[in-house]
Amino acid sequence: MTCLSFLSVFTALLLHSFASASEALCAQTFNIPSTVQAGPSQAQFTLTSAPIDAPKVAPITNSSYDWWYFDVASTDPADRSTVVVTFFTSTRSAFPLLHASDTVTPVYIWGTYPNGTRWDGVANGTSATVVVDGDASSGNWIGTGFSWSAPSASVYLITIDSPELGIKGTISFRSIAPAHLPCGPVAVGQTLQVGPRIGWANVLPDAASVVDLHVAGTHVQFQGTGYHDKNWGDVAFTTNVASWYWGHGRVGPYSIVWFDLLDLSGQEHLSAYVSKNNKIVAASCTSDSIQVRPLPAVYPPVLSTPDPIGYHINIDGVNEGVNMQVDVHVLAPLVDANPAYARFFGNLTAVLAGGQQFQGTALFEQFKLTQ
Numbered sequence: 274m275t276c277l278s279f280l281s282v283f284t285a286l287l288l289h290s291f292a293s294a295s296e297a298l299c300a301q302t303f304n305i306p307s308t309v310q311a312g313p314s315q316a317q318f319t320l321t322s323a324p325i326d327a328p329k330v331a332p333i334t335n336s337s338y339d340w341w342y343f344d345v346a347s348t349d350p351a352d353r354s355t356v357v358v359t360f361f362t363s364t365r366s367a368f369p370l371l372h373a374s375d376t377v378t379p380v381y382i383w384g385t386y387p388n389g390t391r392w393d394g395v396a397n398g399t400s401a402t403v404v405v406d407g408d409a410s411s412g413n414w415i416g417t418g419f420s421w422s423a424p425s426a427s428v429y430l431i432t433i434d435s436p437e438l439g440i441k442g443t444i445s446f447r448s449i450a451p452a453h454l455p456c457g458p459v460a461v462g463q464t465l466q467v468g469p470r471i472g473w474a475n476v477l478p479d480a481a482s483v484v485d486l487h488v489a490g491t492h493v494q495f496q497g498t499g500y501h502d503k504n505w506g507d508v509a510f511t512t513n514v515a516s517w518y519w520g521h522g523r524v525g526p527y528s529i530v531w532f533d534l535l536d537l538s539g540q541e542h543l544s545a546y547v548s549k550n551n552k553i554v555a556a557s558c559t560s561d562s563i564q565v566r567p568l569p570a571v572y573p574p575v576l577s578t579p580d581p582i583g584y585h586i587n588i589d590g591v592n593e594g595v596n597m598q599v600d601v602h603v604l605a606p607l608v609d610a611n612p613a614y615a616r617f618f619g620n621l622t623a624v625l626a627g628g629q630q631f632q633g634t635a636l637f638e639q640f641k642l643t644q
């Protein structure tokens with residue numbers, strides 16, 4: 274790489290003093306073809322110095338997947354405006370919720386108008402490019418009109434210009450909650466596994482977001498709680514997952530992210546995150562950190578289990594004595610009915626140990642993949 278040969282001419286002292294300049298010279302560009310590649314693929318499951326938004330698995334075979342997920346939900350329970358954009362590098366054989374398609378590089382967008390009516394679209398890239406440079410990243414799914422840019426890990430902008438889908442505009446994100454990994458704050462050497470051979474990095478647990486889109490002639494404009502993470506794996510998604518509950522919400526000064534995944538061996542894998550005024554107050558993956566259960570309480574969920582009306586979430590075993598009892602209620606489904614997958618907008622009530630209570634909104638999902 275040119276940046277390495279450039280650096281090699283410096284002494285250790287110069288290297289040190291030029292460290293930040295050298296980072297700027299070390300932009301890495303990843304070109305991801307739109308066709309399935311021969312394996313085996315290699316995945317990263319421990320954080321190295323590489324930025325958390327870089328591709329984490331390569332090449333993309335018929336059983337590996339990597340994606341960049343973004344969403345924004347209204348913070349007013351009476352306004353059901355939401356938008357979700359996912360830049361995929363995967364096929365349906367690796368991740369079963371995708372349409373059968375020849376392209377490895379589709380972008381999916383789903384949204385709801387203030388009245389809860391859904392709209393969506395899929396654009397099929399002819400390839401994808403991701404550039405990472407220090408904390409900064411950008412992605413361009415060639416031929417779709419969908420791209421993102423991020424001058425730093427705390428400010429993101431998605432730009433859409435898709436005449437094909439009739440969608441044009443921007444979605445912006447300004448971080449208000451520190452990034453984290455499955456078991457705690459971002460740190461080199463930390464695990465990236467949220468479940469068996471399933472990577473997860475939560476770059477934006479909460480963000481002040483502005484959505485300004487034109488969707489088939491309707492102006493979709495709202496502000497809300499934004500979010501960005503990425504998932505990846507080097508074996509097909511269904512190899513290990515029986516079910517999972519994930520979601521995020523904002524109440525008062527708190528930003529909350531939950532993960533409760535059940536693998537095919539019956540083991541639960543957890544991740545709890547709470548930040549307050551842009552400082553992490555809980556970030557853990559221990560067995561006592563969190564429990565997420567559906568209402569009515571039918572657990573473990575299987576394909577025939579009806580969709581819940583909400584969830585009860587107990588966040589416990591964290592520092593500073595934070596115990597939080599969280600209830601989320603479904604207000605609107607965000608995807609078409611599907612026994613394997615549901616995504617919802619809802620209201621969220623959080624009660625802290627001591628009785629203090631907060632209300633807000635949440636966006637959350639569930640997978641259930643077994644009979």
Ligand SMILES: *[C@@H]1O[C@H](CO)[C@@H](O)[C@H](O)[C@H]1NC(C)=O
Nearest residue numbers: 334335336337365366367509
């Ligand atoms: C991937 O391709 C290989 C070789 O053709 C095949 O054996 C395997 O079953 C495929 N895996 C999936 C998940 O489709």
Ligand SMILES: *[C@@H]1O[C@H](CO)[C@@H](O)[C@H](O)[C@H]1NC(C)=O
Nearest residue numbers: 372373374375395396397437
């Ligand atoms: C992309 O491919 C999917 C699956 O084949 C298809 O449903 C969708 O309409 C395509 N999108 C466009 C914009 O052609």
Ligand SMILES: *[C@@H]1O[C@H](CO)[C@@H](O)[C@H](O)[C@H]1NC(C)=O
Nearest residue numbers: 386387388389390391491492
């Ligand atoms: C919901 O809002 C959208 C966008 O304004 C509109 O097109 C649609 O007709 C509305 N649906 C209902 C059921 O009112």
Ligand SMILES: *[C@@H]1O[C@H](CO)[C@@H](O)[C@H](O)[C@H]1NC(C)=O
Nearest residue numbers: 350602603604620621622632
């Ligand atoms: C949340 O929504 C549910 C379902 O509509 C409703 O019964 C409940 O009162 C709401 N909770 C709050 C705190 O507004």
